[in-house]
Amino acid sequence: MATAEVATHHDDTRHHDEGFVKKYLWSTDHKIICFQYMITGIAMALIGGFFAYAFRMQLAFPGMEVPLWGVVTPGDYNALVTNHGTIMIFWVAMPVLIAAFGNYLIPLMIGCDDMVFPKINRLSYQIFLLSALVLISSFFVEGGAFAGAWTAYPPLSSTAEYSLTPLGSSIWLIAVALEFIAFLLGGINFITTAMNSRAPGMKLYDVPVIVWFIVIASLLFMASVGPLVAGAIMLLFDQNLGTGFFDPTRGGDPVLWQHLFWFFGHPEVYVVLLPAIGISAEIITVFARKKLFAYRTVLNTAIATGVLSFTVWAHHQFVSGIDPRMAHVFTISTLLISVPIAEMVFVYIATLYGGSITLNTPMLWALAFIGEFLIGGVTGIFLGASGSDIYFHDTYFVLAHFHYTFFPIAIIGTFAGITYWWPKMTGKMMNDTLGKIHFWGTIIPFNFIFIPLFVLGLAGQHRRIYNYENFPDLALDWMFDLRIMATVALLVMIAFQVVFFVNVFVSLRNGKKAGNNPWKANTLEWVAPSPPGHGNFEELPTVYRGPYEYSHPDREEDYWPQNEPA
Amino acid sequence: MIEYFLEQGSTYAASLDGVVNLIGVLVGFWFMASLGAFLFLIFRFRKKPNQKAQYVTGYEKHEARWVHWPHHLILVCDIFIVIGAVQVWVDIKQTLPEEPEAERVRIISQQWAWTFVHAGPDGKLDTADDIPMIDELHVEVNKPYIYELSSLDVLHDFSVPIFRLKQDSIPGRVITGWFEPTITGEYDIQCAEICGIGHGLMPGRIYIESSQKHAAWQAQQAPIALAATAQ
Amino acid sequence: MRPIANTRSAAGIPTGRLAVWWVLASEIVIFGGILASYIMFRLSHGIWADYAANTNTMIGATNTFVLLTSSLAAVAAHAAAERGDGKLAARRLVYTILGGGIFLCIKSYEWYTEITHGFTISANGFWAFYYTAAGVHASHVIAGMILMAFVAKDAAKNAELHRVELVGIYWHFVDVVWIFLFPLLYIAK
Secondary structure, three states: HHHHHHHHEEEEEOOOOOOOOHHHHHHOOOOHHHHHHHHHHHHHHHHHHHHHHHHHHHOOOOOOOOOOOOOOOOHHHHHHHHHHHHHHHHHHHHHHHHHHHHHHHHHHHOOOOOOOOOHHHHHHHHHHHHHHHHHHHHHHOOOOOOOOOOOOOOOOOOOOOHHOOHHHHHHHHHHHHHHHHHHHHHHHHHHHHHOOOOOOOOOHOOOOOOHHHHHHHHHHHHHHHHHHHHHHHHHHHHHHHOOOOOOOOOOOOOHHHHHHHHHHHHHHHHHHHHHHHHHHHHHHHHOOOOOOOOOOHHHHHHHHHHHHHHHHHHHHHHOOOOOOHHHHHHHHHHHHHHHHHHHHHHHHHHHHHHOOOOOOOHHHHHHHHHHHHHHHHHHHHHHHHHHHHHHOEEHHHHHHHHHHHHHHHHHHHHHHHHHHHHHHHHHHHHOOOHHHHHHHHHHHHHHHHHHHHHHHHHHOEEEOOOOOOOOOHHHHHHHHHHHHHHHHHHHHHHHHHHHHHHHHHHHHHOOOOOOOOOOOOOOHHOOOOOOOOOOOOOOOOOOOOOOOOOOOOOOOOOOOOOOOOO | OOHHHHOOOHHHHHHHHHEEEEEEEHHHHHHHHHHHHHHHHHHHOOOOOOOOOOOOOOOOHHHHHHHHHHHHHHHHHHHHHHHHHHHHHHHHOOOOOOOOEEEEEEEEEOEEEEEEEEOOOOOOOOOOOOOOEOEEEEEEEOEEEEEEEEEOOHHHHEEEEHHHHHEEEEEOEEEEEEEEEEOOEEEEEEEEOOOOHHHHHEEEEEEEEOHHHHHHHHHHHOOOOOOHHHH | OOOOOHHHOOOOOOOOHHHHHHHHHHHHHHHHHHHHHHHHHHHHHOOOHHHHHHHHHHHHHHHHHHHHEEEEHHHHHHHHHHHHHHHHHHHHHHHHHHHHHHHHEEEHHHHHHHOOOOOOOOOOOOHHHHHHHHHHHHHHHHHHHHHHHHHHHHHHHOOOOOOOOHHHHHHHHHHHHHHHHHHHHOOOO
């Protein structure tokens, strides 16, 4: 509804200088808002990564004084794992994949000059920033940050005398609720923009897969988060107003929260997965010079996955006291979801057939996404089947499984996107050699962190335990060797991230000029100047064909931009 | 795969491990096949000078079948997995042994300790010879047990990895289930649901004893418990 | 210069209306979450019917009438805006705001009486849902009144008349939510 003000005040600002604040902090330009989300998300990733470092050090070397943190007490440990999970999902994966890439790509790829509600877009980021600050503030209040796991199961989360974090629990909940509001505003903007503002000639099947996926993800988020917002209000009242929604002694039911949480929590996986897998579709088609194999099938699999994801939530609760008969229904629906997701992966693999593949940095990231996500996907079957989940529930096998899905999503997908669109975002090329060093320095340690954790999970190691020396069966020497291996691999991986930042600075200072279309890609963002000014295109494009017409037999060139008349 | 790391300590451990192995074989096959095809295609279709990529839409029948057939086969694999998983689930979670042979044991979880109430020599709960113990569960090998699991404060989870058994405890509810140990020894009981600051300090131990040893333990404990209740 | 994004309408629905519908879609699941939880509890706790007997159906019915009447004023405001009569539209929006105000006054009186009789939010599960559901709804009433005040201010100057319709759609939604709350919290005893 901010359209009108924008209409009157929105000038073509490309040619006159604005102050730093107006240009970078108070901008309504979707690209600047993308950078705001991206930088905030990366800053939060550094915090979340630091937490992982602190508790992994404790696990490998119990009781040691961890450099930069100190001794990790049991309370610290719980707060660290809780906030590591919360931050990585809500303040890293969501803002970077949905909000940052959605903001940057939707208007550019559908060929228009901005979001339909630029001011609401700005507001969405500001609420998001506020939510991040609120979350961080919880570390400095009495009792410390919330320590009841990112799933926040009551009564632990609802009762201060159990959790011992009287303020932390409420601040955590308020931060999450604010973050949801930010993404609801952002999502409505994305959906409306993609529906209404496509370039002339752009039919639904001419929209690039990444735009489709971000829109489907926004819809999934919108449809799934409501019950959790309701649950958050109820939990907040339980904490502060003395209600008993989740308190069994007063007629409430703690399992209700689990239903509300996972009704959102499971679709949320696909909310962040879809943008990441969409990014790799764009990159694989460009660097294999191939048309996407069965574009409509890809869309159908995404929609099928999205719809099915609403029917599987209780597979997180097999052993949590639900009616055992319900487990059969959720086992079947969970295994069904493997069908569309597997089909999507097959389509990506089939796209490589007959290609002309260049293995540069963005392509390596995009391919690694498929390879690593495959491990995350197949290990999920063990957890979705009720019988085997009795054993695996809440072991390190679960932990390793979802890191094999979330790491490809949040880290590999993000680096794929950044390295691929970097020339467009900055007008400069990145160094490919440094990029490859960073790639291998991230991917190899990543596997050395989590494969040992699969093994530990198989051996029965449970999650969220700060010191395994207290459990004789888990304090064996070979288990500690694996824990140390995972921790050392994490340190190596963190160290290699320096290469990325070096690459960023070198590129910004001395990078080669990129030109409009360095990768010879078809989609509309490569028609705009690099970097695009406020308003994006010099002349708004008209669309004549789909986004993946690479190596068409009728053309000498191996690409055919969407806006080029036949 | 689990049996390589952990003994199978209950009657249903082997069938659970069987399902895990079945899933392992099926998804292992798909994983190797997809990864193999993926890596092969990457190496086979590397960029060569003066060679254009092929134009494949993926909609032609002979193209689409490369995706559709595997997708139907996966559905078939899923059916086998569902059948296996449901069988194990029904056995562990939806069946209870016959009462006279099976002994009841009460498990009370709280921040941050387990209380195990053993039935004592008469084999019945809520009698004078009940033996309550903190963090120690004593059971007899080859004898079915029915547990009554409850919680005094927050959620906990009664998990015995060698049994392949796991069940959340919920305040305000009593959840029943069963196990029958098949080996003797001393093993971990873990709390598998985060329950506050002492979650990592809540280790129980299960002592699975032969019937003679178990009787000896009962003979030693029952008078103490009786004296305690008499006071 | 208006951004091109605002003027295009590839889906055939004006952008503002499309966005309001999506806002409502996201609100439906929030209220849906509260109401579904409430219904689940209600079905498994027979005693809640006794607690519900203490709600005042007369007051609830009056409030339903007030809210429906205010929605009628919003429809009339939309009709005026369609004709281009901003002044009339603004005046009718003010009536709608007044309706919301009366609704809130009655609600405060009702809550005041209930709380002084000991039926507080922490009394039991039914009252917790009663105050939570009605409270979240009331916060939407307040938000709608504030939005309408801004829209009316513009409309009086004959500016942004299309927003009269948008805020009206939102107000009808607030109305519809109440129509679900009224039988669930008051009538079912």
